[in-house]
Amino acid sequence: MAGMFELFADSDASFRFQLTAPDGTVMALSRPFPDKRAAVAGIAAVREYAGMGFVTEVPAPKPGRVSAAARAVRGRAAVRKGQILLRWRQSLRRPAAVADFPAW
Template sequence: MAGVFEIAAAGEESYFFKLTAPDGTVVAVSPLFSTIKGAAAGITAVRENAATGLVVDHSSAAKPAKPARPASSAPLPDALVTSR
């Protein structure tokens, strides 16, 4: 079973949506929207972009990948050296 998007009111003139996993775990909560149509458009955007979105790990456990060294001991060309 797929997750469920739920639209809810947040006060009198604000709406948000949440994505809930089949086991009831809340996976995502949206920012506030001023209309229900805005919240529905947010759901559409998540549906369209989630499957193709990149995963970027900003956690402290993530370490930048080092470029592979060529078999020779010659230094890497500048075009292959990256810095963050």
């Protein structure tokens, strides 16, 4: 007996599908789709691509080693965090009061 695709709306009002084994075990869960038509197209794509798909093993990253892409993302995130903190600190500063200005 073959598995079954189940199409449903999730809590975010997006459409998803899951592939369920004959015994009821969920074997795969899709990404969210904006509408039902896109989710049905996703099911068709899975049927087409997964039929005789190759199986490859992706090795786990070695401890302490970070890819160049991960370093770049981490660097951009650190810069953005610094910019946000700087703006926050600037917003906490007390604006100059009228009494702080020299008298003419």
